Amino acid sequence: MRTIGSLLSRPVLIGAALVLVMLLAGFVGWRLTGGGEYVAPTPTTAPVVRADTAGARASLEELVAGVREGAEPDGEDAASLALRNAHAIGIGEVTARYVAEAGNVDPDGSWTADVEMSWRTPGDPVLSEELKVGFGPEGEITGFSAAQGTRMPLWLSGPVEVRRTSSTLVVVQASAEQADRYxxxxxxxxxxxxxxxxxxxxxLVLEVPATGLDAALGAQQGTYSSVAAVTATVDGSTKTGTPLHVWVNQGVIGNLDAPGAQVVITHEAAHAATDAPTNPNRPMWLVEGFADYVALRDTKLPLSKTAGQILAQVRENGAPEHLPGKTEFNSRSEHFGAEYEAAWLACEVLAEAGGEKALVDLYEETGRGVPLEKALQASFGFGEDELTARWRTHLSDSAR
Known part of the structure; x- marks a missing residue:
């Protein structure tokens, strides 16, 4: 006996058979009408864009030859700007070696490559850096930049104004008027x-970048954000005798009045004159205090201006127990600035006790490696404990 379920399922089975027959008939009909064999569509891909490395090398060679031969730049592109800067500064002995692409080539054919470059500023040794150089579709130079930890040379980073005398060279990324000021x-x-x-x-060589000192000195962002200027070797080494430049932070020194700006530059010039950055012998308070002594020697400003920060601290907490050391001379210190004032007043105490010549002798003797205690006794007749006591008394008296 058939069940109701089996009777109901029969039309469904018949319908499925009809659909299959119709599909087969359609397939046969398609074959008979000459539809040809079915071929799956080929996926489309974008054409591969390759870097014009030959053009890039030619552009680098043209820049090097232009510097060497004194070629006149004829445009406003990055290469012409670098050439113009090189002529104004006196850059020489330039080389440029293409190393490799630094990343992918953009769809328009532009890319960035690592390029090993070397050059020499008059009076300096030859410097070398591996820089990032941007290239256009035909290998033309579109810009220069530096990787983290690499110094960015000013002559490759934008238009500059140059001022020079027999004893100074000033390279500024600013207006002609500001360059005159520096x-x-x-x-x-x-x-x-x-x-x-x-x-x-x-x-004295001054380099004044347009935006801070970090890129120019190969430092992490923010390292020198509050520093008005810094004197350092041209190659980042600490080797004695290596030429020194002064890098100036426009964002900080631009907020100072004329006397304040002059104090900053004279302070750094004192470092440059005495090779302070490459001499590890002197205590930090003497290095910085002496530079401020030279810079403030002829100023008529009151102590409230020249030592306001340290005197405010003395009023609140009393005089420090010891002369400032390396820990205190930190650009990110909570009291950055007061340490310099404190060191300057220590040198003032010494100059008042024995005269300027005795202070200069102390600075020179310690620079030659004579221990501080011995040099103090020779120049002033007392040692560091007595100096510290006199300095603390001077701070307390001045803070009243």
Whole structure:
């Protein structure tokens, strides 16, 4: 006996058979009408864009030849700008070696490559850096930049103004008027330092980037954000005798009045004149205090201006127990600035006790490696404990 379920399922089975027959009939009909064999569509892909490395190398060779031969730049592109800067500064001995692409080539054919470059500023040794160089579709140079930890040379980072005298070279990324100002600051600084220090054949080089000092010095972002200027070797080494430049932070020094700006530049010039960054012998308070002594020597400003921060601390917490050391001279210190004032006042105490010549002798003797205690006794007749006591008394008296 058939069940109701089996009777109901029969029409469904018949219908499925009809659909299959119709599909087969359609397939046969398609074959008979000459539809041809079915071929799956081929996936489309974008054409591969390759870097024009031959064009890039040719552009680098053209830049090098232009510097060497004194070629006149004829445009406003990155290569012409670098060439113009090189001529103005006196850059020479330029080389450029294409290393490799640094990342993918963009759809328009532009890319960035690592390029090993070397050059020499007058009076300096040859410097080398592996820089990032941008190239266009035909290998033309579109820009220069530096990787983290690599110094970005000013002559490759944008238009510059140059001011020079027989004893100064000033390279500024700013207006002609501002370049004149920095040129005057440098010239005055040399004259002020030579009043105190026997600076034979002075040479003061100022580099003034458009935006801070971090890129120019290969430092992490924010390292020098609050520093007005810094004196350092041109190659980042600490080797004695390596030429020194002064890098100036426009964002900080631009907020100072004329006397304040002059104090900053003269302070750094004192470092340059005495090779302070490459001499590890002197205590930090003497290095910074002496530079401020030279910079403030002829100023008529009151202590409220020249030592306001340290005196405020003394009023609140009393005089420090010891002279400031390396830990205190930290650009990210909570009291950055007060340490310099404290060190300057220590040098003022010494100059008042034994005269300027005795202070200069102390600075020079410690620079030659004579221990501080021995040099103090020789120049002043007392040691570091007595100096600290006199300095603390001076701070307390001045803070009243």
């Amino acid at each position: 040129g005057e600051l440098a010239t005055t600084a040399v004259a002020e330092v030579r009043k105190v220090v026997d600076w034979k054949n002075p040479r």
